[in-house]
Amino acid sequence: MSDDSILLIVEDDPGLQKQFKWGFEKYKIVIAGDRPEAITALRRYQPSVVTLDLGLPPDPTNASEGLETLKEILQLAPNTKVIVVTGNDDRDNALQAIALGAYDFYQKPVDLDVLNTIIQRAFHLTSLENENAKLQQKNHEPLNGIIAACKKMQEISRTVEKIAPMQITTLLLGESGTGKEVFARAIHDLSDRAKKPFVPVNCAAIPENLLESELFGYEKGAFTGAVKQTKGKIEYADGGTFFLDEIGDLPFNLQSKLLRFIQERTIERLGGRGEIPVDVRIICATHQNIQNLIQQNAFREDLYYRISEMTINIPPLREREGDALIIATALLRKFNDQHKKSIKGFTKEAAQAIETYEWPGNIRQLENKIKRAVIMAEESLITLNDLEMDGENHDALPLNLKEVREAAETLAIKRALNFSNHNVSNAAKLLGITRPTLYSLLGKYNIVLGD
Template identity: 55%
Template sequence: MKKEDRETLLIVEDDIGLLTQLKWHFSTYHVITATRREEAINAIRLHEPSVMIQDLGIPPDADGVSEGFELLRQALHLSPHMKVIVMTGNDCNDNAIKAVNLGAYDFYSKPVEAQTLDLIVKRALHMYQIETKNREFQLLEPSLLEGLITADEHMLNVCKQIRKIAPTNVACLILGESGTGKEVLAKALHNLSLRSKYPFIAINCAALPENLFESELFGYEKGAFTGAVKSTLGKFELANKGTIFLDEIGEMPLLLQAKLLRFLQEKVIERLGGRDLIQLDTRIICATNRNLEQMMQEGTFREDLYYRIAEIQIDIPALRERNADKVLLARYLLKKYLREENFKSVSFSDDAIQSIEAHHWPGNIRELNNKIVRAIIMHEGKYIQPHDLGLKNSNVAVLNLKAVRQQAETQAIKSALIQHEYNISASAKALGITRPTLYDLMKKYHISTQEALSEIHQEIEIK
């Protein structure tokens, strides 16, 4: 088996004889060894082991446990999902219990009995693999709606809105900047509705020439114009009993706005060149990045149409306003493209994470998607750097110590919560604090516990 196909096991032991024996015994793994704390920390950064076996008594405190406990704390801070097995003396049960309380997976008392230790390592590795698959599964579908990836409080409220609106027939207007995912939400509305087994047809009003608008939307009869050799159904008829999504509704000409208004009022259309009224049952969802209220004042958008299409209005925040989602989406897109292209595993460097957080993202998710694709192609080594993403290093200097601490603690807490899917115990462990302390800090910095997300997930599971 190739080295890269084997699970990585880190062994930290200052007794060279025992270290050599353990390395030989676990030869089926990719074994990394260390004799001191600094070596072990460097090995964790470089090799990202799945399991670590460590002796508590390591230099320079080989006769004590202080250095071993410090290694345990630092190791779990760097790699909170890694399983740590602590080796202790026969009379050191208190230290073993303390190690487990600090986050160690299990402990083993010397002298070493190879078969027993082998069983503990296999069990730890099995647990690591199960947890990894579970995290990957949740990363693929961490939101409440198909195709939507979010942990942001505002977007989760949007998700709740969508779930309430979907079963009804009300007309919806989705407002948001370009690249924020308006069509994703429109599809979610359709998929959660009773119309989901019927067509969902999207039309980009900005991409249609004005002289083709009417024939594309409402269809035409044979002979209606030169080249009309047969009667053709329009998008509205094709979407009958389903949903039609009018993207960039603000670009629709005034003449066609009047015909759309008539359909919304009477649920009938008339094909171009035809005289028959055709009754339809089609739901309308509209979206735009334009200011329709300003357009109404300027006379370029009908006020009566606005109130028809905006029975319920959904506002999508820009990516720069979704602080919890920048890194979450970046990691999701990275994993998605690595899997699709069958590339080797790679992750973001700390500088890259900071650059993603600091960037303004004027192109929103579409821009982020492009940056990730670029980085996958351009990066070298195991980590994606800011220049691979086409971003600058984030070197924002804050001189106020209170502000520095608040900013650092807030970011660390949010990152830990996202990484551990808002599991408070796991997040507190990763941060090296107790659950009550984490709750106090979340309350202090007004960080949501995502109770709404948990409740809706429970509803989904019940259904």
């Protein structure tokens, strides 16, 4: 029986425990008689559905212990469907439980058929949610290794799919940590060169005096210490893809030699005399503004035009609305597997922090944060403290549709007023509404003309 069929019954009455075990035999039943047992069972079995009697010891005549148990269950496993079972005259506490996040409630005396219907519905909803999450995850990974939900990243992914089969030199632009090499590998993997080598070289990571020999190779005796003929990285990429990362850091004196290679597709090793043909696809990347480098005479303009037959600008994580939390969730699964952990997600505060933080180090910084959090976390949900983000200022994003709509309408009205120099008639035309409607909205959102 799969874990999806685990039903945790939190009930202190031995008679009802037996009745539930008999009545719900198609599920894998786990019984708990009080809050400590319930939380232990929750951590151990991770049930999809829980039935919870609000009248639990040490005070079974009061709902306080049951409500506290509900709070703790939802804090540890917020996706769990909790069905509270209450006394006949306990409707107020049942409604309070619903307000706290319970899935549904049922009033005693117990009718197993009715309660079974509620439980079946809860399991069915869990199954639908799990399937939807799988579909969403599939949609968020348009390319191998790339997780993207925002419109801009989806467009970039489609561009990559279009250019990958073409022999076109591509320049990837973006801040450090935005995933330029991941995109380069995706282009390679989707091309007819996928079974050939993908060879990356980071120009900023190799000392200038070694970079030429690293790229082009050298003959025996070309310089002191050259005791044998050695191929360069470009030669090793023959038939495949050569990825030149941080090309903005390529020394000026090497740019002309790289330009000649791109034009002729031949190289000369250091100390060599013969030209060696090399068949490679070239992808370059940099976090720098190459146009500025050209103006400063630090980068050859003709080389720029050669490497930028196709240019792709990868946005920073702070501009990828909604992607940070999606990527964080994927990273959580990855590090759960690596470190044999079973963390289920993020607390509300941690999720909010991930969504609102600026992430100056982009995905690389996010990855480091999640990896540390998975290692340090002691609960089933990652907290702000686990992320080391306690001191950050995280403005809450409106998730309520009414709040989102009001925020969007307020912004649109203010923009229209600015465009029309606060002329109400012109602003109404821009917004596609009547003047009376605009005046009504001005009052609703406390917008003062001239602000």
